[in-house]
Every structure is written in structure tokens, then in C-alpha cells.
Amino acid sequence: MFESTLERDLAYILPNLPTVVGVRDQVGPVEYVDEDGVVHNHTFDFVADHEDGTSTAIAVKPARRVGPSGLEKTLELISDQQSGFADRFVVRTGDHITRDRAANARLLHRALRGRNEADIAEILAVTNSMRGAAAITAILANSRNFGRGFMAVLCLIADGVLEHVSKGPISISSLVRVRRRAATNR
Known part of the structure; x- marks a missing residue:
């Protein structure tokens, strides 16, 4: 259950970030005291x-709604008072959770659900010789697996082996390259 489309979309985006190894939702409540000495609780999304x-x-x-809600001040107070709870406290809005990022994250999620290791190995063999960025269509043309190969490319993006370097939604015409610093969510 999500309270908003933004939360739902971020739930898809977070696991696909290369450094993220785990995501917990609706964490808290976390207690903090405001400037007037009143005790409050906050639950993090x-x-x-x-x-x-x-x-x-x-x-x-x-x-x-960020400014009027006083959310930034709330996070500052929690950060000061509950330093062991997390290392960073951030607000994420539609400026961070874009439609393209959410669509890409849902696409990667779908690819991972149908993960086929043989297809991935075949595409990986093609990408091992890549220098710079290449269109996904060029990668697929150099494999024997055009149809399922797209999903394998998506799995390699989700695994942090490849990175999508084009703007906008991932498509077969998108450019990808081998990630400079391989990071994996697996």
C-alpha cells in the first residue's frame, strides 16, 4: 500500500540504485522534540x-507541500536528536521522482522478475568488448537473441553492470555503456 504515486514510484526506483542493498518502508515512528518542547512522532516513507x-x-x-508542511525542519530536528537512526535525512519530491525514472524502474523490475541467466550471459559476452556507449539495438544485433536480449540488457542495467546514458525512458534505441565502477544490487 502506498499513500501516493510518488511513494509507489520511489519504491520502484530505490532498489535499482547501484549503491542500495535494501529498502525498508514506513519506518518509525521516530520521536523528536520541536523548538517549543512538544514531543512529536514521524514515520519515514x-x-x-x-x-x-x-x-x-x-x-x-x-x-x-514541502515548505508549508515544515518537513525540512522536522528532518533537521530528527537528525540532531536521533543521530543513530540514519546517516542522512532527505526529502524526495517529483523533482527527484520523475516519470521517466519511475517508468525505467518499473521496466527493470519487470525484467528482473523474468530473469534468464543464459540470455544475460549471451548479452554480457557482447558487452565485454564494448568501448564507450552503444545503442541497445547494436548490442542485440551482435547477439543471437534479439527478442529476449532486450530484457537481458535491462537485467544488466539493474545489476549495475551497464548504465543507461540516454535521456528519457529506456528503449531499444537507448545508449548504454559498461558502468565505470561496477556496483551490484545482487
């Missing part, structure tokens, strides 16, 4: 755990 052992507590809110 997500906490993302990173491969370096750090974590990021994330509050999701439409951009137009």
Missing part, C-alpha cells in the same frame, strides 16, 4: 540501506 553500511531516511512529499 523509506529507509535505504547502502552497500557502504550507511542509510538514508527518506520523506516523500509533493514539492509544493
